[in-house]
Amino acid sequence: MSQDEDNLIDVAPGVPHSNIVSETVAYVIGLALALILTGVSFWVASTSTLWGPGVAVGLIVLAIAQMGVHLVFFLHITSGPDNTNNVLALAFGVLIVFLVMVGTIWIMAHMDANMAPDPALMNLQMQH
Amino acid sequence: MSTDAATIGLTHGGSEDTGLGHRAPESKSIVVPYGFWLFVLSDMILFSALFATYATLVNATDGGPTTNELFDRNLVAIETMALLLSSFTCGLAMIAAKRKNMTWTQGWLLVTGLLGAVFLFIELYEFAKMIGEGAPPQRSAFLSAFFTLVGCHGAHVFVGLLWIGTMMAQIWAKGFKEHIMRRLLCLSVFWHALDIIWVAIFTIVYLIGTLP
Numbered sequence: 001m002s003q004d005e006d007n008l009i010d011v012a013p014g015v016p017h018s019n020i021v022s023e024t025v026a027y028v029i030g031l032a033l034a035l036i037l038t039g040v041s042f043w044v045a046s047t048s049t050l051w052g053p054g055v056a057v058g059l060i061v062l063a064i065a066q067m068g069v070h071l072v073f074f075l076h077i078t079s080g081p082d083n084t085n086n087v088l089a090l091a092f093g094v095l096i097v098f099l100v101m102v103g104t105i106w107i108m109a110h111m112d113a114n115m116a117p118d119p120a121l122m123n124l125q126m127q128h
Numbered sequence: 129m130s131t132d133a134a135t136i137g138l139t140h141g142g143s144e145d146t147g148l149g150h151r152a153p154e155s156k157s158i159v160v161p162y163g164f165w166l167f168v169l170s171d172m173i174l175f176s177a178l179f180a181t182y183a184t185l186v187n188a189t190d191g192g193p194t195t196n197e198l199f200d201r202n203l204v205a206i207e208t209m210a211l212l213l214s215s216f217t218c219g220l221a222m223i224a225a226k227r228k229n230m231t232w233t234q235g236w237l238l239v240t241g242l243l244g245a246v247f248l249f250i251e252l253y254e255f256a257k258m259i260g261e262g263a264p265p266q267r268s269a270f271l272s273a274f275f276t277l278v279g280c281h282g283a284h285v286f287v288g289l290l291w292i293g294t295m296m297a298q299i300w301a302k303g304f305k306e307h308i309m310r311r312l313l314c315l316s317v318f319w320h321a322l323d324i325i326w327v328a329i330f331t332i333v334y335l336i337g338t339l340p
Contacts (some may be wrong), residue, residue: 024220034212042201057299
């Protein structure tokens with residue numbers, strides 16, 4: 001199948017390209033990028049040369065980058081001319097995931113700060 | 129029936145066009161993986177709820193063991209490697225399956241399943257070790273949330289292993305038929321998605337949980 005023919009066909013998530021070399025190379029590139037990002041994540045988490053409070057944020061950024069690598073190189077979510085449906089579904093999924101996680105963490109952290117008894121008070125009660 | 133009539137939509141003519149003046153639904157090879165992709169995304173939304181629960185309860189240790197005391201980064205690194213490599217070999221199996229190469233497809237699927245099994249065994253070892261150290265799910269809210277989140281991912285991997293075995297048998301028995309290929313494609317989407325969720329787990333639970 002020529003490249004032109006391939007471009008005319010709708011591509012579903014996970015469907016690879018048409019050439020065995022380019023397909024394999026795409027997976028190898030994906031694996032290499034994922035390995036690098038994983039390695040950097042573990043290094044960032046264990047080194048003490050970086051500014052401590054920023055490490056957690058950096059790790060989350062690295063994780064999001066690696067998820068992107070997986071989506072592009074392993075799930076082929078961006079390849080093919082008719083990927084709009086797949087990407088739109090993904091965008092909606094990401095929106096809901098974001099709302100659930102950030103919403104919960106935000107609200108529950110405030111609840112915790114506003115409603116938990118004073119730790120000093122807890123200690124007093126324990127002593128009686 | 130002339131092909132001209134088929135072209136202008138007067139007849140089905142073997143094509144998938146209904147001839148009613150608009151396009152018929154996409155072929156099954158598009159619709160099935162798309163529907164499965166929607167399932168995978170809804171699965172990720174389920175996991176987002178478990179992640180949110182975990183993030184809320186991570187400090188609720190009730191005087192019991194904390195993340196820093198429990199987690200072993202070396203084990204997590206091996207688990208991560210196993211799952212990442214299995215995601216890669218799953219892709220290679222798909223490349224071989226597309227070329228209807230039985231030996232390589234079965235071989236890569238087997239490697240994928242074995243790496244998945246390695247991952248699962250290490251995870252179960254970790255769980256057993258934690259429970260032995262007095263950190264079972266009922267010890268604290270943090271541990272309940274931990275076992276729910278990581279255990280749910282492990283259960284998915286287990287189902288994936290069963291699915292891989294099923295697909296190997298089906299490819300062996302029925303060959304690379306169209307519906308078998310659709311199932312195989314869904315399996316690969318599922319397996320890659322599990323690795324994406326694991327990226328979030330090893331970052332949020334294990335790495336951020338064991339920061340000095």
